[in-house]
Amino acid sequence: MPELPEVETVARELRAVLPGKKIRSLELYWEKTFEHQDAPPLPGQRFGTIGRQGKYLLLNLDKSVLVIHLRMTGQLLARRSGQQARHSHDRVRFLLDDGLELIFRDSRKFGRIRHVLSAEPLLRKLGTDAMDQKLTAALFGSMLQKSAMNIKAFLLSQKYIAGLGNIYVDEALFLSALHPLTPAREVSGAEPLFNNIRLVLQRSIDNMGSTISDYRNTKGNEGLNQRYFNVYGRQGLPCKKCGGPIEKIRVAGRGTHICPRCQQRGKT
Numbered sequence: 001m002p003e004l005p006e007v008e009t010v011a012r013e014l015r016a017v018l019p020g021k022k023i024r025s026l027e028l029y030w031e032k033t034f035e036h037q038d039a040p041p042l043p044g045q046r047f048g049t050i051g052r053q054g055k056y057l058l059l060n061l062d063k064s065v066l067v068i069h070l071r072m073t074g075q076l077l078a079r080r081s082g083q084q085a086r087h088s089h090d091r092v093r094f095l096l097d098d099g100l101e102l103i104f105r106d107s108r109k110f111g112r113i114r115h116v117l118s119a120e121p122l123l124r125k126l127g128t129d130a131m132d133q134k135l136t137a138a139l140f141g142s143m144l145q146k147s148a149m150n151i152k153a154f155l156l157s158q159k160y161i162a163g164l165g166n167i168y169v170d171e172a173l174f175l176s177a178l179h180p181l182t183p184a185r186e187v188s189g190a191e192p193l194f195n196n197i198r199l200v201l202q203r204s205i206d207n208m209g210s211t212i213s214d215y216r217n218t219k220g221n222e223g224l225n226q227r228y229f230n231v232y233g234r235q236g237l238p239c240k241k242c243g244g245p246i247e248k249i250r251v252a253g254r255g256t257h258i259c260p261r262c263q264q265r266g267k268t
């Protein structure tokens with residue numbers, strides 16, 4: 001499932017092609033993918049800045065905003081129109097001027113494009129983006145202190161910090177030698193964990209994201225970061241630190257990858 005680095009990769013690529021381009025028309029192949037709320041018509045509007053908060057993409061237009069969440073398998077493809085036949089998983093197609101098209105492809109159909117007047121009501125409910133410069137280790141530490149959740153559930157909840165999902169939480173907890181069931185308020189010294197979160201996210205952004213199955217960038221290419229995982233998807237394989245086997249357990253309702261020797265409970 002795309003997390004912050006994958007959505008950031010898509011945002012960066014869209015910033016290079018979309019601003020200034022006008023929407024000529026829109027074709028819906030799967031009605032539920034696109035929700036038109038209280039907003040002026042799309043055709044004729046031009047793209048402005050491309051934003052991102054957590055896992056949400058924000059495509060600003062002259063008079064409204066497209067808020068996109070890729071969910072499990074969503075892909076946004078930007079390319080010259082008419083060069084490729086329609087794919088059976090294409091859900092929405094935006095035809096732009098200059099002969100470009102933007103395709104939303106999504107095999108599982110959980111992804112959503114919301115066309116709204118303002119993204120504010122949604123963003124207000126969302127936590128600070130994990131890469132936002134306003135988020136400091138001190139601020140992160142004070143959020144942990146107030147939480148009654150375990151550290152894995154805290155980091156997955158988008159209410160405090162937005163953008164992390166199962167992959168990067170597991171990777172950051174391993175680097176921090178923290179067991180995922182450790183209560184958030186018992187994490188001693190928030191700074192190493194904070195730094196490791198930034199490290200795993202930045203490394204993945206530098207590698208154009210991680211592709212486990214469906215994630216692709218806007219050109220249809222896979223990311224490279226999956227080559228560098230320490231624990232995610234490595235159950236049964238030797239830990240890169242201690243050589244013991246990586247295990248897969250269940251925490252916060254999610255398959256969770258840990259090294260039981262390097263990440264002991266109660267040891268923070």
Ligand SMILES: [Zn+2]
Nearest residue numbers: 239242259262
């Ligand atoms: Zn280990």
